[in-house]
Amino acid sequence: MPRVRFAPSPTGYFHVGSARTALFNWLFARQTGGTFVLRIEDTDEERNREDWVAGILSAMTWLHMDPDEGPYRQSGRRDEHHAAVDSLWASGSLYACDCTREAVEARTAGNATPGYDGHCRTRGIERGPGRALRFAVPDEGTVVVHDIVRGDVEFPLASIEDFVVVKSSGQPLFLLANTVDDIAMGITHVIRGEDLLPSTPKGMLIWRALEGDGVALPAFAHLPMLVNEQRKKLSKRRDPVSVESYREQGFLPEAFLNYLALLGWSHPSGRELLAVDELVTAFRLEDVNHSPAFFDVQKLTHLNGEYVRAMDVDAFVDACRPWTSGPGAPWPAERFDEGTFRELAPLVQERVDTLGAVPDMVDFVFLAEPRMDEAAWASVAADPLAATVLDGALGAYATCSWDAGTLHQVTAALAEQVGRKLGKAQAPVRVAVTGRRVGPPLFESMAVLGRAATLQRLQAARDRLGAVAGSEELPGGAGPGVGEAGALPGGAGAGAAVDQA
RNA sequence: GGCCCCAUCGUCUAGUGGCCUAGGACACCACCCUCUCAAGGUGGAGACACGGGUUCGAAUCCCGUUGGGGCUGCCA
Numbered sequence: 037m038p039r040v041r042f043a044p045s046p047t048g049y050f051h052v053g054s055a056r057t058a059l060f061n062w063l064f065a066r067q068t069g070g071t072f073v074l075r076i077e078d079t080d081e082e083r084n085r086e087d088w089v090a091g092i093l094s095a096m097t098w099l100h101m102d103p104d105e106g107p108y109r110q111s112g113r114r115d116e117h118h119a120a121v122d123s124l125w126a127s128g129s130l131y132a133c134d135c136t137r138e139a140v141e142a143r144t145a146g147n148a149t150p151g152y153d154g155h156c157r158t159r160g161i162e163r164g165p166g167r168a169l170r171f172a173v174p175d176e177g178t179v180v181v182h183d184i185v186r187g188d189v190e191f192p193l194a195s196i197e198d199f200v201v202v203k204s205s206g207q208p209l210f211l212l213a214n215t216v217d218d219i220a221m222g223i224t225h226v227i228r229g230e231d232l233l234p235s236t237p238k239g240m241l242i243w244r245a246l247e248g249d250g251v252a253l254p255a256f257a258h259l260p261m262l263v264n265e266q267r268k269k270l271s272k273r274r275d276p277v278s279v280e281s282y283r284e285q286g287f288l289p290e291a292f293l294n295y296l297a298l299l300g301w302s303h304p305s306g307r308e309l310l311a312v313d314e315l316v317t318a319f320r321l322e323d324v325n326h327s328p329a330f331f332d333v334q335k336l337t338h339l340n341g342e343y344v345r346a347m348d349v350d351a352f353v354d355a356c357r358p359w360t361s362g363p364g365a366p367w368p369a370e371r372f373d374e375g376t377f378r379e380l381a382p383l384v385q386e387r388v389d390t391l392g393a394v395p396d397m398v399d400f401v402f403l404a405e406p407r408m409d410e411a412a413w414a415s416v417a418a419d420p421l422a423a424t425v426l427d428g429a430l431g432a433y434a435t436c437s438w439d440a441g442t443l444h445q446v447t448a449a450l451a452e453q454v455g456r457k458l459g460k461a462q463a464p465v466r467v468a469v470t471g472r473r474v475g476p477p478l479f480e481s482m483a484v485l486g487r488a489a490t491l492q493r494l495q496a497a498r499d500r501l502g503a504v505a506g507s508e509e510l511p512g513g514a515g516p517g518v519g520e521a522g523a524l525p526g527g528a529g530a531g532a533a534v535d536q537a
Numbered sequence: 538g539g540c541c542c543c544a545u546c547g548u549c550u551a552g553u554g555g556c557c558u559a560g561g562a563c564a565c566c567a568c569c570c571u572c573u574c575a576a577g578g579u580g581g582a583g584a585c586a587c588g589g590g591u592u593c594g595a596a597u598c599c600c601g602u603u604g605g606g607g608c609u610g611c612c613a
Contacts, residue, residue, distance in 0.1 A: 045613045080612060137611080149539060151609065168611050186542075195540045195609095203611040210613045234541055234608040260543080267605060295549095298562095302550055306561055325550080327543050328606065335549065335563045345576075387575045397574095444572070451572090458572050466573060474574040 038070030038224045042103070043214065045077045046088035049278040050095035052331060053229060053262045053270055056296045060259060061227045062101045063297070063319040073221055074103035078111045079213045095279045099289050100312070108221070110213050117208040120216045120246060121169065121201070129245040130201060131157050132167040151197030169202035171241060179237035184225075184257040184321045191237040199238055211235060215242040223254050227321070230258040231269065257321045260300045261328045270331060286359060286391025287336065291343040295336045299329040309342055341389035352385050353378050359394050366395050367402035376401060379484050383476040397475055401485055406471030406493060413467060417501065421454050422464040426498040428453065429465050430491065438487050443479040468497030 042058040065072035076089055096102065124130045133156040144153050157172055173196045181189045201212045218226065236256060243253055264275045282292060297315050298308060301324050353374065359365060360377055377398060384397045400406040416422045428450045436446045451461035466478050469490055475481065482490045
């Protein structure tokens with residue numbers, strides 16, 4: 037049975053590239069009936085923090101990629117690492133080195149092949165405090181990495197320097213710990229990022245030195261990098277790479293996983309909307325692409341929208357809780373009512389791509405006053421028929437029965453009166469009631485909001501409009517010509533006065 | 538500089554010598570639908586980096602060039 041491992045180094049957040057690597061390991065394990073091992077590579081003390089490890093675990097759980105074994109801590113396996121070092125020392129694979137960085141640089145300055153020059157290889161100095169241990173790499177020959185994704189990759193040994201395996205402080209380094217642990221854990225397939233390809237021959241050298249030349253090495257599969265728009269490896273500095281941040285924006289784990297699977301791989305059918313079990317069934321390491329893939333948030337967002345729209349209403353309402361009921365909600369908790377939200381939910385679901393966009397769609401219901409978008413208001417203030425429409429709505433809505441269908445009819449009649457198509461006629465009402473130019477269908481929105489609040493908001497908007505339009509409009513009636521003439525010159529000054537009131 | 542990897546529309550990709558006047562998806566544009574916005578529908582623009590081979594035939598195979606990337610740490 038295959039045994040794969042995902043071996044992240046704790047760096048304070050869960051990188052999307054790591055998530056993709058984890059996913060491909062996980063898919064391979066699930067499909068082959070193998071074991072998915074999680075190993076935390078924290079040999080460097082500075083990377084050994086509990087909360088960072090907890091972050092990785094939590095992100096993996098969110099993505100439904102729970103490990104079958106682990107997490108193991110590399111830091112907890114020091115004894116094994118030191119034992120391996122002793123064994124390598126005993127077999128003559130290692131030598132001690134007391135060169136300073138400066139000395140090496142001075143000696144190798146003009147060399148064609150940079151890196152350590154093997155100065156201490158034949159000096160025969162003993163291991164001890166202050167001395168690093170280097171691996172004696174043969175000068176001639178070739179190491180060939182059998183890579184499932186790329187085929188055979190050859191590395192001339194002459195291009196590989198005598199790399200350090202144990203620091204002068206006595207601490208074993210990544211390459212050694214990583215290899216020793218892979219051996220100990222019986223790893224059969226090493227699936228990781230392409231950035232590790234150049235160090236693979238070094239690991240193979242250690243593996244053979246430890247286990248013997250005849251031993252079977254694991255199969256390797258180096259996955260293409262995830263890059264940004266500049267085609268550079270995704271970096272914490274300039275790119276949004278934290279899985280947690282996508283979770284907070286309201287991406288769904290299933291959608292995120294689906295998108296990640298499409299980076300460097302595709303389903304034979306050509307379909308892109310794929311359930312996890314379809315991924316597990318169809319995934320093949322052999323089919324993984326060779327070239328880097330751009331992490332396209334727009335496409336992720338679209339795919340997420342597909343998942344959001346496909347949810348049943350109850351699941352959607354549930355999933356929205358962190359944004360509607362949590363401390364992050366833009367309204368006071370006591371004003372929120374899930375039953376009310378549920379009425380609007382199907383309409384909202386169709387209009388958002390991420391859950392984080394939900395509050396803006398419904399905040400007009402749960403806020404005492406709608407959050408007025410000033411650009412939207414400006415368009416109402418500039419509309420010569422706005423006052424007429426608002427007055428008409430105020431009159432008609434006061435007595436009609438209160439349901440979306442009736443509101444629709446009544447408003448359509450009003451539109452006909454003012455000589456406009458419904459789409460344009462309803463604009464002032466929408467802005468007055470919801471504070472925005474866009475949102476869920478207006479009549480359903482008002483039906484949910486209720487008559488009292490709707491009328492109150494219409495009146496407030498009408499009052500504000502009256503102040504903006506100035507007194508000229510009132511004696512002259514609501515004729516379009518007069519309103520248009522009055523609105524522009526009176527606008528700025530009167531508007532400022534209202535703001536202070 | 539050295540070693541290694543990569544190269545199809547802006548992006549993710551299909552394509553494994555003839556089915557390709559290169560297919561799909563995201564994004565973009567137009568139109569339709571429509572109470573706004575979405576969603577949906579229809580249509581459009583848009584790519585085999587370049588040069589040599591091999592072959593009856595090349596996006597597909599080989600070589601070179603160019604371009605991009607990774608690694609080059611007593612980090613992982």
